[in-house]
Amino acid sequence: MTVTNSDSNTNVHEIADRIYRINTPVSLPGDDTGFSFNQYLILDDEPLLFHTGLRGLFPLVREAVAHVMPVERLRHVAFSHVEADECGALNEWLAVAPHAAPLCGQVAALVSIGDLADRPPRALADGETISLGSHVMRWIDAPHLPHAWECGFMMEESTRTLLCGDLFTQPGFGKAPITENDILGPSEAFRGQMDYFSHTKNAEALIGKLANLAPRTLAVMHGSAYSGDGAALLHALSRELCREQASRTA
Incomplete structure (x- = not known):
């Protein structure tokens, strides 16, 4: 792990082949456990950044990207859904990367990004792939x-890395860039305090679709990334959500 800013402790770590987690720990008012924001940079012929970070974090994330490659090489700025930490700095990235364009699902492009972004987005259909060179990204509606109509995720197929956004959000600073330890327990405990899931009736089917991709790495937006049997962990999350839904309707 390389610290790219000693004041913020923003750091970069390669979690899979040329896939870098950029992590910025933050302190929250009245909470001594802290929190973290992660972005993922995929280095290839057409580099991709998944999550822009908050606008206020842009200088730190830009500095971290520059540690790996020139920022102007960036070609795709992708995200899971429209939220400040996901795409708040989108236009800042488009300004420093003249050949970059937003990359998102069709719903996000239609209802938000076509208007919000300074450059037209490339919209991906469910299951559509895009080649970055040696990495192939698949969009999954x-x-x-866990929330937002336009939500979706991306799977890098050669490394079997699932960029899973807000799923498995963990409290704390995410000091371990990647772990084989349990992340479901901490993430469910956090969700119990601050329930950010929509409780969609389709959660089991959607998680099953993700699990069928057999991810080996779960690139989490908040906390440590996970290395191991990603399908088993996704199914475990699905069981927790199904039990909760059953208790709500009992």
């Missing part, structure tokens, strides 16, 4: 999982 996941409406309302």
